[in-house]
Amino acid sequence: MRRLTLRARLALLVLASVLPLVGYNLVGGYAAYRVDRDHAAREALDLARSLARSVESELRARIAVLEVLALSRTLAAGDLAGFRTEAEAVVARQTPGANILLLREDGQQLMNTIVPPGVPLPARQYLDNQRRVFATGGALVSNVFVGMVQQRPLLGVDVPVRRADGSVGLILALNPTLDAFEPLLRRDRASSGWILSIFDRVGARVARVPDGARLVGTPVDAALLRAWGTGDAEGSLETAAAEGRPFLTAFSRVPGIGWGVAVAIPLAELTRPAVRSAVTSLAVGLAFLVLGLGLAHLVARGISRPILALVGLAASADEGHAGGAAVPALGLPEADRLADALLAEARRRRAALAALVEGERRLRLVVAELNHRAKNALATVQALALQTARVEGADPTRFTESFTARLRTLGRAHDLLARLAWEGAAPGAVVRTGLAPWLEADGGAPGTRILLCEACDDPLPLVAPGQAQALVMALHELATNAAKYGALSRPDGLVEIACGADPAGHAVVITWRERGGPPLTGPPARRGFGTRLLERGLVHDLGADAEVALAFEPTGLRASIRFRPQPIQAPATSSGSRSEVNAASL
Structure with missing residues (x-):
């Protein structure tokens, strides 16, 4: 045919x-x-x-x-x-x-x-x-x-x-x-x-x-x-x-x-x-x-x-009618419309060629940005390795477990942001990404050992990519500490997490509260990796006006994270340099 x-x-x-x-x-x-x-x-x-x-x-x-x-x-x-x-x-x-x-x-x-x-x-x-x-x-x-x-x-x-x-x-x-x-x-x-x-x-x-x-x-x-x-x-x-x-x-x-x-x-x-x-x-x-x-x-x-x-x-060459010269009538209305469409397509091809040149220029910039992100990621991994080795000492088994868990958490944060095209994430999604290993252990949904309030699913301002990555790492450290020393180390222990906005509606507040764990007598004498990450690195990554408060109450640890979501920007921002500062400050 x-x-x-x-x-x-x-x-x-x-x-x-x-x-x-x-x-x-x-x-x-x-x-x-x-x-x-x-x-x-x-x-x-x-x-x-x-x-x-x-x-x-x-x-x-x-x-x-x-x-x-x-x-x-x-x-x-x-x-x-x-x-x-x-x-x-x-x-x-x-x-x-x-x-x-x-x-x-x-x-x-x-x-x-x-x-x-x-x-x-x-x-x-x-x-x-x-x-x-x-x-x-x-x-x-x-x-x-x-x-x-x-x-x-x-x-x-x-x-x-x-x-x-x-x-x-x-x-x-x-x-x-x-x-x-x-x-x-x-x-x-x-x-x-x-x-x-x-x-x-x-x-x-x-x-x-x-x-x-x-x-x-x-x-x-x-x-x-x-x-x-x-x-x-x-x-x-x-x-x-x-x-x-x-x-x-x-x-x-x-x-x-x-x-x-x-x-x-x-x-x-x-x-x-x-x-x-x-x-x-x-x-x-x-x-x-x-x-x-x-x-x-x-x-x-x-x-x-x-x-x-x-x-x-x-x-014929595109330049034959580049000046918009009229095409003689072909005797068929559909053919006349097709001729006009061919001329319009020739003009679009010239415009597309110009756009292709511009796109190639922008692609070079994107490649440079990706190279910059790769360097930032390597710097973050290097900082995690150094800090983990400093905390865990010479025990290779504990170093491998801790470092692997933190790398996986960093990978989950990147997966979340990649799915969202690095355009920001909802606070509830950030919380679930940081606590994914423990939620999966509870059957894939919160409610057994980790309780998420319903407000975490309410519409809240989106969190910028750099803030989301820092929150995921911080929540991972909180859950790891609770599993080792806090509420999740005992069968009857619970963790309650609440998300919400402050009364003015400009800031997001995430509250962490442990119950049923070993009684606390006060702040720990030794400041570990997680504590430094929350008190120093997280505050820096969340931006100006961010506050992180840790209360070591007898019933369990209570943490409050308050920050103002940053404007969503293109990937070619200074988030990479902030991660470097965060890693250096731990």
Whole structure:
């Protein structure tokens, strides 16, 4: 995608806009085709049910005619000539073109209205139907078979002729013409392309519209025959029919007879509208695509020219329009604004270059300041080492522990100020930083051995970096002394710390009070490192008007630190030199 030209990208945009619409129309057309197909299947099935009921009525009417004729008195009296006259009258009135037969159980014909009297009659070869009539005693319609006399496909409607005792003695059969069923099919045929068929229990065609005369007696399509063999009363499926074309076929069984009726709809009638809709959709989509690509080409030409002009403008030297000369209109408002932006950016680059030169000068000053801070930090560490060695004497273990603890405290103070960008710290944060090892021992929060008053979290004036570092070191020394000799050296000892402002609101007061430690009889005889740090170095670092008071009361040490927060200044101040003086004064 990165190497595609603007014209190619616009062409892709047109394709992305048109093709989904074409696809949506095609999917919609297919969905409409499925709906039409389902509707046609239901319509064909309804027609098949209706035809099945009509076929049943037609066959029931013929069975009723035969059953009435079987009760003839002339037949019961054995008068075959008189009975023949009655049978021929029935054929002439109700079933023209058919013939009526009288048969014995072995199939021998005793009478056949289609054969003149006195002519020898053959025996019926198709005996399955009449055997079931003798076995069941009920009327039955046969499958299609080839007649011995007429030598053409026939079907038999057989009814029993009973003796006086009620047993079946003879068979009275009717062979209607198969074309007698075609009027039923033609009457309900909805379209000239539809195929309507009646078939027997084994799938042989009894009647068919169209081409009934040619296909009577032939089996139906194999797919329909397989579905018919499953015993389903009705259903629908795709078949090929005799023409070899695909059809949507619905079938239904004739109740009580066992025959079937099939209605086949050419799939072309269903697919033709869907194909026409799809072709129309594709043609319209192609037309829109060609139109869109043409418009994209014109738009690409209108955009590429200003872009090439902008490329030339960007590649030219900044001094080409340094004087603010107007750029000729590029023919595209966005390109004109971009040209103005390029010129403005060129001016900003020149200003940035000047600022970079100035920044480099200031960076040299900052590097010098950092070098100065590093020297101050080393001086402070050196002073801490000397003072610790002076207090702890020649014991290397005690020196290592004390010096390491003070270095860590100094590091915590630097971390606090670095997080705050050396812009000052809240008194509460300073107190927590100085007492961090003891607060962590109490579970990470004050309240067990060291109690901080709520005022320590109140908004108070920020403490300058130099003051914060000195306070952290001083609080560390107070806590160390309390852990060795004061309240924290005993399990029940407590330290209470309060922060607040003086009544005038100009100074910050931090109060340290120990309770529960060893009783004090007065100031210690020996002034250690912590005492000198509080009384001499802290007062100096906190600035003018700072006061540090230590009271060695019998209940424990009480210290009060009062100072005025100094104005927050940049790191390049005299705080480093004050630390040197502080270290030298210990």
